[in-house]
Amino acid sequence: LRDLGVLPSFSRPRVSNDNAYAEALFRTAKYCSRWPGLPFGSLDEARVWVMEFAAWYNNEHRHSALKYVTPAQRHGRQDAAALKQREQVYEAAQRGNPERWARGVRSWKLPGHVYLNRERDAQQQAG
Template sequence: MLATLENLGIVASFRRPRVSNDNPFAESLFRTCKYRPDYSRRPFGSINEARAWTQQFARWYNHEHKHSGLKFVTPAQRQNGVAAAVLAQREAVYAEARQRNPRRWSQSTRDWELTDEVWLNPERMQPEELKQVA
């Protein structure tokens, strides 16, 4: 098995064998999926029914769901290059609100800058690991 993986250019991971949440990105997506109000608690009646629900979910996830890791813009906005304008508008709104009522903020307003890299649980990485990634 290892030889086949190596021939395919796949690096095997033995960090957490037989753990259901080995892929935190996939697990995060599964949780979002399962917590949708229209998520079926019963098996789908047919493959077509499952496909239809999945297509609707993907459309919602990419075009309506605002992601916290993307500063609350949708993946479609990020992909289409509109995210920078949306975030600039938000920053202007916050700056104007702070100017009108400075006592409302004890610190600076929210940071609307969108980074190019997104991490799950970066606070769990050790400083040495963060340096290796950068």
């Protein structure tokens, strides 16, 4: 693996190229309806599939960590409008049928910034 430039992982917390992140992405790919039923016929066929998967993942797949907006919506700053509309739909549903709601409407707010190593970044800024 080292000859191919693959670095070994020692399960470092909150590191984007660690095994847990790779496993989560692989699970998303594997359970995607686009997952091929048969092995790829060629390297080019595999590359085309990966490019199509990446486009789907970024532009169509709604991520739970992003309150079910797509990465493209988040990066294009379209997430706030989509989440505001969703919040209004939920509030209207609650008003229309309040007995179905034990608690208030869930928060559809996303944080302003997303961090991978927030603790480390905070330590570096303090030091």
